[in-house]
Amino acid sequence: MNQVDKPLKLLIFYQYFGTPKGGWSTRYYEFAKRWVGLGHQVTIVTSPYYKSDIKADGFISKQNIEGIDLIVINSPDSNKVGVIQRMINAMRFSLVSTYYALKLNYDIVLASSGPITIAFPALMANIFRKKKFAFEVRDLWPKGAIELKTIQNKLLIKVGLSFEKWIYKRANLVVSCSPGMDEGVKEVNQNVPTLIIPNSSDNELFSPNEPEIPVGFPAEWNQKSIFIYAGSLGLMDDCSQIIHGAKHLKSQDIKIVIIGDGAEKQLLKSLVTELQLEDRILFKNLMPKQELVKWFSIAKGSFVTFKDLPVLHTNSPNKMFDSFAAGVPIIQSTKGWIKDLIEETHCGFNVDPGNPRSFADAMEAIHADESLRSEMSLMARKVAVERFDRGKLANIYLNRLLELK
Numbered sequence: 001m002n003q004v005d006k007p008l009k010l011l012i013f014y015q016y017f018g019t020p021k022g023g024w025s026t027r028y029y030e031f032a033k034r035w036v037g038l039g040h041q042v043t044i045v046t047s048p049y050y051k052s053d054i055k056a057d058g059f060i061s062k063q064n065i066e067g068i069d070l071i072v073i074n075s076p077d078s079n080k081v082g083v084i085q086r087m088i089n090a091m092r093f094s095l096v097s098t099y100y101a102l103k104l105n106y107d108i109v110l111a112s113s114g115p116i117t118i119a120f121p122a123l124m125a126n127i128f129r130k131k132k133f134a135f136e137v138r139d140l141w142p143k144g145a146i147e148l149k150t151i152q153n154k155l156l157i158k159v160g161l162s163f164e165k166w167i168y169k170r171a172n173l174v175v176s177c178s179p180g181m182d183e184g185v186k187e188v189n190q191n192v193p194t195l196i197i198p199n200s201s202d203n204e205l206f207s208p209n210e211p212e213i214p215v216g217f218p219a220e221w222n223q224k225s226i227f228i229y230a231g232s233l234g235l236m237d238d239c240s241q242i243i244h245g246a247k248h249l250k251s252q253d254i255k256i257v258i259i260g261d262g263a264e265k266q267l268l269k270s271l272v273t274e275l276q277l278e279d280r281i282l283f284k285n286l287m288p289k290q291e292l293v294k295w296f297s298i299a300k301g302s303f304v305t306f307k308d309l310p311v312l313h314t315n316s317p318n319k320m321f322d323s324f325a326a327g328v329p330i331i332q333s334t335k336g337w338i339k340d341l342i343e344e345t346h347c348g349f350n351v352d353p354g355n356p357r358s359f360a361d362a363m364e365a366i367h368a369d370e371s372l373r374s375e376m377s378l379m380a381r382k383v384a385v386e387r388f389d390r391g392k393l394a395n396i397y398l399n400r401l402l403e404l405k
Contacts, residue, residue, distance in 0.1 A: 008040045008398075008405055011106040011125075013097050013118050015077055015090070017046035019065060020205060020289035022053030023260075025318045027199055028112070029068070034394040036067035043069040043104065045097050045121075047089075050078045051232075051261065051286055060096075071100060077115075079234045079263050083150050090115040097121040102128060108404050110175075112136035116160065119167045126170055132404045134173040136197075140184040140311050147309045148236060168192045172404050175397070180314025180336045195400050199316045200393045201384035206293055206325035208381060214294035216284060224255045225367040227331070228295055229303040231319040233262030238307040238353070240264075240271055241333055245351075245359025247275050254280075254367050259295060261286040289322075296326035300373060301348070301366045304332035308353040313339075324384035329376035331362045347379035 012032070018024040032042045048056045055061075056074035063070040075093040077086060094117040101109060101121035109131050111122035125131040142160030145151040151160065168174060168189035175195045176182035182196050233239055239258060246256055258268065258281060265283070272281050284295075296302070302323040306312040313336030320338065323330050330348035332338055339350050349362035366373045 007038075008035075008108070008402060009106040010035070010040060010042050010401065011101070011104055011109045012042065012044045012112065013101075013109070013121050014044055014112040015047045015093060015115070015118060016049040016052060017044050017054055017070065018049065018052030019054075020202075022051060023286035023288060023292070024049060024051035024053075025199065026202065026289065027318075029065070030200070030202065030390045031394045031397060032068045033066050034391065035398055038398075040398075041069075041106075042067075043071065043106065045071045045073065045100055047073050047093055048076045050076060050080070053288070073097065079232070086115075090117045094118060094120040098124050101125040101131075106131070108401060109133040110136065110401070112138060114139050114141050116141045116163060116167070119163075123167065123170060132172040133170075134175055134401060134404065135167055135171040136175040136177070137181050137185060138177050138316070140181055140314060143184065144236075144309075144311045147311045148307070150235075164188060173400065175400075177316035178314050178337050181316070184311070184314060195397075197393050197397050198388060199318050199321050200390040201321040201325035201388040202289075203325045203384055203389055205289060206296060206322055206384075208327040208377075209293075209297050211298045212294045213298065214291060217298070218282065221255050224253050225251075225300045225363075226255055226257060226295075226298050227301045227303065227363055227366075228257045228259060228299045229305070229319070230259040230292055230295065230322065231317060233258070233260045233265045233268060235264060236307050236309075236312055237262065237264070238305055239268055239303075241305045241353050241356070242303050242359060243268060243271050243275065243277065243281065244356035245363070246277055246280050248357045248360035249280070249363060250360075251364060251367055254363050256281045257284060257295060258282070259284040259287065259292065292322070293326070296322065296328055299323075299326070299328050301329045301331055301363065303359075304330050304334065304338065305353065306334055308333075308335075313337075321384065321388055324380045324388060327377045327381035327384075329366060329373065329380055331359065331366075333359075341383070345379050345383050347376050347383050 019029045056072045061072040075089045098121040109122045111118045122133040304320045313334045333353040351358040
């Protein structure tokens with residue numbers, strides 16, 4: 001990317017902004033700092049997500065992080081609260097954001113969902129100020145909520161589906177985070193211009209290093225094969241697949257670390273106790289990315305799991321891209337584009353979400369065959385560098401946004 005004579009003034013609505021100091025996705029921190037470094041102006045309207053390091057000082061807080069202007073609205077989201085409260089918070093965030101969509105000076109607007117209500121301020125900018133806007137789909141909604149049964153009210157479903165159609169009809173560009181999501185968008189509106197920009201690999205932060213023992217690592221686990229899960233512990237993640245798989249392990253030298261937080265965490269801990277796997281599985285709290293790097297440095301493999309629903313097979317999980325960047329093979333249970341990627345590149349194992357023994361077999365194979373693990377590790381890093389490098393994807397993204405200006 002080269003610096004430009006006339007910088008783009010970009011306004012982004014994204015509720016979950018965070019930096020590597022937090023335990024959440026750094027997608028827009030990484031993209032935005034690169035765009036700012038080229039001379040563009042980026043303002044992000046966000047909120048303090050409970051997994052992020054961003055905090056609010058009052059209801060409205062203005063901050064600047066490495067040249068990125070932040071407007072933080074204290075209307076946080078969390079999967080630990082009920083659906084109704086989450087909807088209220090999302091709508092409040094959207095309504096307050098509309099003020100900035102109508103007031104601020106900018107060229108184009110980008111709204112990154114979910115929740116889908118994030119599109120409302122961008123739509124208002126499009127309608128009342130004739131601003132072009134891009135809408136980013138990080139999960140298919142309301143399809144996902146319908147399949148997960150978190151929304152069952154027929155009126156809400158009808159409103160959600162209509163709102164989705166309206167967004168795609170007016171958007172100048174729809175950015176999807178995976179091929180499966182792109183297909184989902186096209187099913188709703190086959191004429192909308194689309195671009196696939198997956199969640200990406202931080203190949204500098206997670207660059208494969210010599211193993212570094214992290215804080216809280218059990219001394220008695222030295223010389224063991226460590227497998228990790230690092231991500232959300234919510235309903236859709238279905239990490240019980242990993243725990244049930246662990247019950248079928250034969251080798252006592254395989255240990256599992258589950259890192260993260262979410263609504264299902266206590267249920268998962270109870271399942272570990274019920275299956276008498278306390279000596280096999282360790283839970284760690286949410287941690288900054290800089291600390292997470294150390295856990296990846298000692299990992300033989302990592303897990304990517306989701307509930308076995310069609311919409312979730314389209315996901316683009318950050319934990320997978322971190323694993324690739326660290327050169328750690330993945331064991332994954334989705335049936336969409338990620339499964340195809342693994343079959344093509346041989347950077348991990350595809351397993352069956354309904355067959356716990358397949359998880360155990362994959363772990364045992366990596367544990368028993370260091371040459372196999374090394375080969376998969378090299379392929380994982382190659383995939384990170386060649387396909388999912390954050391700098392390359394930021395460049396592609398920016399060039400497409402500049403076309404809208």
